[in-house]
Amino acid sequence: MSEVINALGKITLNRWYCIDYLRNTAKFGAATIAEEVNQVPIGTKLIIDLRSHLPILEPFNIPAPARTDFFAETVSSLAVYLRPEQNIVLQFSGGLDSSFLLATIQQTGVSFMALHFVLADEARSSEAEIAIQAGEDLNVPVFVGRGERTYTAARTAFRLSEPTNSPWEVFPLSDDPANRSSFYNEQLSIVGLDRALFISGHGGDDVFVQNPPRTLGYDAFRRAGLPGMLRDLARLSTLKSEPLWKNCLASLANLGRSKAKSNLPVWLAELGTPPYRWNEHHLLNAWDPRSAKYSHCRAILAGNIEGPTLTDGPIRTVHPMLFQPMVAGVIGEPISNLFDEHFDRLPLRSNLAKHSPIRTAWRRTKRSSSDFAFRFLNQNQRQITEALECGPLSTCLGVDQRWLNEEISYNGNVGLNDNGSLIMDMLRLSMFIEPFADKIH
Missing domain, CATH: 3.40.50.620 (HUPs)
Known part of the structure; x- marks a missing residue:
């Protein structure tokens, strides 16, 4: 990537790439951090049509699903x-x-x-x-x-x-x-x-689904109607020791939405929405973004890249x-x-x-809670704040500085909340962009 960007001289930072990464909705398609550069997605081959000279992306052959030993x-x-x-x-x-x-x-x-x-x-x-x-x-x-x-x-x-x-x-x-x-x-x-x-x-957790998503009610309803949805949600509720009625209400709400639900900070939610199914990997094309199967396939792609x-x-x-x-x-x-x-x-x-x-x-086990991430944030509050406040990521996305300071302080002094992982993702993305900062228009 760095060799290509250096050869180009100047690039335009791909906002949708950054937004999808921070929203945890990346779809692992051809887009990269630079609008001028595309990549061949994992599990895909690039073919050049000799008549039209146009590039064509095709998925590699994956064996048909079977009851595998x-x-x-x-x-x-x-x-x-x-x-x-x-x-x-x-x-x-x-x-x-x-x-x-x-x-x-x-x-x-x-x-x-x-x-x-x-x-x-x-x-x-x-x-x-x-x-x-x-x-x-x-x-x-x-x-x-x-x-x-x-x-x-x-x-x-x-x-x-x-x-x-x-x-x-x-x-x-x-x-x-x-x-x-x-x-x-x-x-x-x-x-x-x-x-x-x-x-x-x-x-392994991604491939075999360690934590079945609650959105499976959508899949069950599409496959077997309301009785199937209730049956699968009852099993899920027993597994997770959760009230069945809560999972039923969440599934019915998911069925009524036009897209998957998200819980984002206001500044990130207001950055807009990329074109529907933008930059989507071919493995995701067959599934509705509201479905548990879509989440499953996306987790497999993420596992391969991470x-x-x-x-x-x-x-x-x-x-x-x-x-x-x-x-x-x-x-x-x-x-x-x-x-x-x-x-x-x-x-x-x-x-x-x-x-x-x-x-x-x-054996069902739940690993003892670790304060690893909390202690990392606690020891590095000032450095993380400096890295996120002044870099090209903040300029490109217009990060809410008050929100940023409050969340870094809370997650580093009180305890981790849902934005703790977002802060870490912002840090990763900022560090990734920083070497290319002088190349960005």
Whole structure:
């Protein structure tokens, strides 16, 4: 991206790209931060028509959805992928996704280490005992490593060492927000290695829907009418321990709207609305934006883009939960098939239980609350304010300065509210834009 922008000399900041990112409505199409530059979206190929010389975007072939044996597919994929490797480290939290990977990697027969890494900032919310117990179910020793680096400490400024290709690749909590190498370097040091392939469960929550969205009432109504909607909402309400009537009212309101509901601060809501279904990835075209399936597909796209993917050097990463067989196995499934009254991520749980004795398959856990983000905001209020008040993002969007100061103060001193994640997204987007500031018209 930076090479293209430098070649152009001057660019026009794409307001809709910024607005969609901050509203959490990005649709992962061809648009970029520069109005003059488009990209080939993930999972898409670019074809040049030789007669018209016009570019055509087409999706790659994705197998038709099927009742996939996720366990067998993952073992087969990992066996090919991992056999040439020597230093393999599984980032093992002890949760469902990493337990699934622990069981599948074990079946490949390769040598690997299961590492439960405890950040110094999150020592009080560690689940080390749960991780060790899960390893014992499969007779796999789990190494518990405790970090010393403090990622919530105050920064002198928020700047990238080099430009990134998107705001999703900016990590404010890292020593260098342009990459996460310090996070992995600390783990390498703990396990006594100078290079490794790290395997993570990133994306599993997105693919198998850890938290079924309440908008599934829309999907159920379109598929099976009012009885189907009531049936699915009753199961969801039991799973979430919520009143059924509240979810019914929310679903009926969603059915009556022309677009998905949002709860945005006034200044962000008043920036206008991009053209309907602007910049939409082909994977989203088949679904109404009000539907749970639209949210599901969008989360899968976000998971692919947000994952810290390193492909060369001493540190490399891979995220098997985002492998094509996993995505293809659920992409066409109604959300109602992915949970019941007692468990979310039902296909993954049942598949793991079928192939492995690990008890994580049917264990419901809720990780202890962490004050990680709160402490980061608390330690960096002044620096975040300075980064957001004076940058090109504020100029382009006309950020309400009073709102900004009040929200940074509240989330950094009192506690996190719904705008806490928005503040962090604003910081990521501001840092992403900053290297190009002198190129913007």
